[in-house]
Amino acid sequence: MIAIFAEYLAIPAQKIGYAGLKDKHATTTQYLSLETKYETLLKKFHHKQIKILSTTRHSHSIRMGDLKGNRFSINLYDVDVIDSGKIEKIARKIEKSGLPNYFGYQRFGRDAGSVEQAREMIKGELFIEDTKLKNFLVSVYQSYYFNEWLRERVMLSKERQSSEFVLLSGDVYIAKDGKLSTPKLIPTKEFAAKRLVPTGLLCGRDVFRAKYDAAEIEKRYDDEFLQEKGYRREALIYPSDIDCKYVKKETMLNLSFTLPKGSYATVFLESIAGKNYSAKDVKQDKNRKKR
Secondary structure (H helix, E strand, O other), rough: HHHHHHHHHOOHHOEEEEEOOOOOOOOOOOOOEHHHHHHHHHHOOOOOOOOOOOOOOOOOOOOOOOOOOOEEEEEEOOOOHHHHHHHHHHHHHHHHHHOOOOOOHHHHHHHHHHHHHHHHHHHHOOOOOOHHHHHHHHHHHHHHHHHHHHHHHHHHHOOOOOOOOOOOOOOOOOEOOOEEEEEOOOOOHHHHOOEEEEEEOOOOOOOOOOOOHHHHHHHHHHOOEEEEEEEEEEOOEOOOOEEEEEHHOEEEEEEEEEEOOOOHHHHHHHHHHHOOOOOOOOOHHHHHHOO
16 A cells, blocks of 8 residues: 555655554555645545545654554454353453554564574575564564463463463563553552553563563573574453444344454454464465355
8 A cells, every 4th residue: 555655646655654664455444644735636546445534734753663552343254142141242352351462473574484584694694685584583583482481471361260360579560651660569559550551571682571471481482692682562452342243134243342453353353263273274264254
């Protein structure tokens, strides 16, 4: 879409501001920013797959990361009334207790081979010249180990028969203002009130690392020698504005919800279905439907 607008306006794509990427296989709404001098040209823009819904003037351009979150509306077909009720019940429970903030299968490319490719590149066994591909593989490497860490923490919560995410001494928390901290005492009340959320490590340099009991698990999914910048990522997210509408005639349930930036709608659906998907699974499912 950016390329189409850039070609139409005869400008470099870098002149068009946007806050984040959207799903490829979906009907999506995206905010873009352009200089006001292109306003007249945009009024004449026509494309069979793109429609300008509205325009407004603003003093600032949109930058990557300005996004607060995404609103999703997904239709689930072949759902009967009983299953519709079960799905809504699970969704409401997730809204209250939170959802493990896994990276979705889309993060890892079309096949799982990208994880092994990332390992080989970081070990120096594989040379990648393309900067974009190199950055993608680093993010795959970081994301894979974050998911593995989160999976162990979720399993630990289940082993302790806790309906909530089990907190450990030395966990690193993020507050609503984005500040990171490691409280001396486990902040049970602040966590329950959603004022503090535990985070997991995206390994790399210059990053706040866990201590004490939390560090014992985290260090198994760390790479202190990785030269790229490290980050912390929320271990849990809280879907909001959940709305379920059942259409009996079509045996279809429309599920709408809002997620914070960087989280995946597919992970929310996986949690409801009690199943993990991969790009391969989805591709096979699409092929079955075509046949």
